[in-house]
Structures are given as C-alpha cells and as structure tokens.
Amino acid sequence: MYESKQPYFYGTGRRKHSVARVRVYEGTGKITINGRDIDEYFGLETLKLIVRQPFAVTDTVDKYDIVCTVAGGGVTGQAGAIRHGLSRALLQASDEFRPLLKKEGFLTRDPRMKERKKYGLKAARRAPQFSKR
Structure with a gap:
C-alpha cells in the first residue's frame, strides 16, 4: 500500500497484553489495522x-493516514494500544502536541494488568462455592 521510501512517524503502544506498531503518514485520515x-x-x-x-x-x-500492526490481547486492549502508539507517533510529527496529549493521559502506558489466579481459588479472588452440607 505505502512505499517504503515515503517518510512516516513511528510509535509503539502497549495496553494489557496488546502491542501496536503504528506508522503515521501524511494523508487524508485513512486508518488501516493489520491490513x-x-x-x-x-x-x-x-x-x-x-x-x-x-x-x-x-x-x-x-491530515494523517495510519498503518498499524497490532498483536495480542483482546479488542479493547488493542484499541488502547493503538491509541498509545498513535499518540507517541504524533509527538514525532510535532512537539506542540505534547501538552495536549499529556493532559488527556494518552502518553502514559496504562499499567493495569490482569491479576493472577491463586491456588485453591477458581479465579484471582473468586472462592469455590460454599456448601453447608
């Protein structure tokens, strides 16, 4: 789709288990995800x-076209990862965007992850059903 010679801005975004590699080209606003x-x-x-x-x-x-590759996690995590990567790529395009993006919190990697399952429980905190008899 895009020639390798065309200049672009790059950003990597992460959210939960998703990783997005985002390339931002000068263009018309077309967004392509995994082709x-x-x-x-x-x-x-x-x-x-x-x-x-x-x-x-x-x-x-x-003003910009996006071509991104995203892997891992679910759809919500992938959308958040793309947003994070896009924000980082836009910073490369112009430093004037930094205060706007930072104020909205788009440059911060969301640290929340799924809590691990513990032994003796059915999930992270879900205990087995109590039985009186």
Whole structure:
C-alpha cells in the first residue's frame, strides 16, 4: 500500500497484553489495522472512537493516514494500544502536541494488568462455592 521510501512517524503502544506498531503518514485520515480498514477491524463504535481520540485532541483529523500492526490481547486492549502508539507517533510529527496529549493521559502506558489466579481459588479472588452440607 505505502512505499517504503515515503517518510512516516513511528510509535509503539502497549495496553494489557496488546502491542501496536503504528506508522503515521501524511494523508487524508485513512486508518488501516493489520491490513484491514478500521470499520472492518473494530465492530464497536466506542473502539473506533478510542483509536481516533489523539486526532480529535490535536485537531489533525484528516491530515494523517495510519498503518498499524497490532498483536495480542483482546479488542479493547488493542484499541488502547493503538491509541498509545498513535499518540507517541504524533509527538514525532510535532512537539506542540505534547501538552495536549499529556493532559488527556494518552502518553502514559496504562499499567493495569490482569491479576493472577491463586491456588485453591477458581479465579484471582473468586472462592469455590460454599456448601453447608
């Protein structure tokens, strides 16, 4: 789709177990995720909104095209990872975006992870059902 010679800005985003490698090109606002269009990749509108948030904050909605590869985790984690990577890539495009993105918290890697399962329990904190008899 894009020639390797075309200049781009790069950012890596992470959320839960998802890792997104985001390339931002000068363009018209087209978003491609794992070779598919954003509307085809994400079913929920909220996930599409999460991915587009950095553009809305920086007023660059139709100025850049995104090509990203995302792996691991579920759809929500992947959307958050893309947002994180896109924010980092936009910083390379212009340092003027830093205060806007930082204020919204898009540059911070969300540290929340799934709690591990403990022995004797059914999940991280879920105890087996109590039986009187």
